[in-house]
Amino acid sequence: MNHYLPIAIVAGFCTTLLNISGYAGGIFGLGFLLVLAAPLPLMIASLGWGNFAGLIAALTSGVTTALMISPLAGLLFALLTSLPAWWICHLASLSRVDEHTGEVFFYPLSRLLMWIAGFAAVATLAMFVPFGFSLDTYMDAISTLVKQIYDGGQFADAGVDLDGLVQLVGRMAPTASALMLVFSMATNLYIAGKVVHKSGRLARPWPGLHWLTLPPVGAYIFLAALIGLFVLPDLSGVLAQIVASCFGAVLLLVGLSVIHNMTVGNPFRGGVLWVTYILLIILQWISFFVVILGTTEVLLDLRARRLSSRSNDGPDGQNDDQSEPD
Numbered sequence: 001m002n003h004y005l006p007i008a009i010v011a012g013f014c015t016t017l018l019n020i021s022g023y024a025g026g027i028f029g030l031g032f033l034l035v036l037a038a039p040l041p042l043m044i045a046s047l048g049w050g051n052f053a054g055l056i057a058a059l060t061s062g063v064t065t066a067l068m069i070s071p072l073a074g075l076l077f078a079l080l081t082s083l084p085a086w087w088i089c090h091l092a093s094l095s096r097v098d099e100h101t102g103e104v105f106f107y108p109l110s111r112l113l114m115w116i117a118g119f120a121a122v123a124t125l126a127m128f129v130p131f132g133f134s135l136d137t138y139m140d141a142i143s144t145l146v147k148q149i150y151d152g153g154q155f156a157d158a159g160v161d162l163d164g165l166v167q168l169v170g171r172m173a174p175t176a177s178a179l180m181l182v183f184s185m186a187t188n189l190y191i192a193g194k195v196v197h198k199s200g201r202l203a204r205p206w207p208g209l210h211w212l213t214l215p216p217v218g219a220y221i222f223l224a225a226l227i228g229l230f231v232l233p234d235l236s237g238v239l240a241q242i243v244a245s246c247f248g249a250v251l252l253l254v255g256l257s258v259i260h261n262m263t264v265g266n267p268f269r270g271g272v273l274w275v276t277y278i279l280l281i282i283l284q285w286i287s288f289f290v291v292i293l294g295t296t297e298v299l300l301d302l303r304a305r306r307l308s309s310r311s312n313d314g315p316d317g318q319n320d321d322q323s324e325p326d
Contacts, residue, residue, distance in 0.1 A: 012060025
């Protein structure tokens with residue numbers, strides 16, 4: 001295992017460089033993408049060279065960040081970014097053999113989505129730590145930031161309501177952060193898995209992503225948090241907002257998986273998928289209907305009902321993946 005050590009250390013160092021380079025390049029454009037892609041080298045090392053290599057990469061990224069910025073920054077980066085990414089890859093590589101049939105089962109992707117949503121919720125909630133979990137302090141910081149960016153005097157003459165803008169930014173920031181974390185972690189896992197799969201080092205068969213789902217408890221958590229968003233006050237309401245955003249994001253992925261599944265064999269499949277993704281980018285409110293579709297699938301198992309009415313064959317990828325049932 002010693003020959004994996006240099007790979008792990010280089011992966012951890014690359015993770016740190018991506019993160020620092022992203023912040024140095026600004027929060028918009030390429031810098032933003034570099035920050036989101038920071039865990040990718042670590043995840044490739046973990047999936048391709050084993051859990052030990054991934055853990056060393058995660059610790060290396062924390063230590064190098066601590067040396068290059070500050071000990072607190074290194075600790076936070078390790079706890080909120082590197083170690084969660086390593087843990088997700090560790091779970092993705094887990095398998096067990098049935099003693100009676102000899103069949104190999106792998107950790108279900110549905111539970112990985114639960115972990116991703118949970119990690120994203122914790123990381124988003126951590127943004128309130130510097131403010132002592134005080135909404136007033138948090139909103140004051142948002143107000144100061146907005147006024148610095150928009151130069152109150154100039155925009156006041158243009159009729160811009162800065163107070164309303166502060167309220168909007170403060171309200172939407174937790175949701176934006178939660179969505180960004182869920183989608184970036186899922187995307188990094190997909191890219192890392194593809195890279196390792198192409199190299200022949202992936203420990204499990206490539207799963208059928210058009211059968212992606214979530215345990216029913218995930219849908220119940222989302223619905224409960226959605227209700228709490230409207231009835232809970234102050235920080236409790238913000239926590240409900242964060243949880244609803246994280247689980248809504250993974251249900252959006254399930255909804256997209258359903259669309260991919262339902263259009264298999266359709267001659268217009270490519271056009272339908274392109275239109276769907278373009279509309280999601282241009283008209284973000286459409287994602288609400290995709291989340292409803294994902295929630296309905298989780299609770300009613302639409303694809304299995306459609307499959308049973310069409311044929312007796314097992315779903316593509318589900319048998320290949322050999323994931324344990326939820």
